[in-house]
Amino acid sequence: MNSDSMSTKAKRAFGKRVKKAREKLDLTQAEVSQKADMTVNYYAMIERGEVNPSFEKIKSIAKVLKLKITIL
Numbered sequence: 001m002n003s004d005s006m007s008t009k010a011k012r013a014f015g016k017r018v019k020k021a022r023e024k025l026d027l028t029q030a031e032v033s034q035k036a037d038m039t040v041n042y043y044a045m046i047e048r049g050e051v052n053p054s055f056e057k058i059k060s061i062a063k064v065l066k067l068k069i070t071i072l
Helices: 003-024 029-035 040-047 055-065
Strands: none
Touching (some): 003 055, 040 055
């Protein structure tokens, strides 16, 4: 598996986890994006695994969704 497909797989997996956490808290994409200080379109792209968010964006999302960040 090349690095591009690994990156795509990781982005999709992250997006799925974020979406699941958002739904568990019964929040809309608009609510999370506003609290995390990003556009709803960008946040939706994160959930779909289409973009590679910065660490700062990941931290903002994690704070809103009450998630812990683990770095391997």
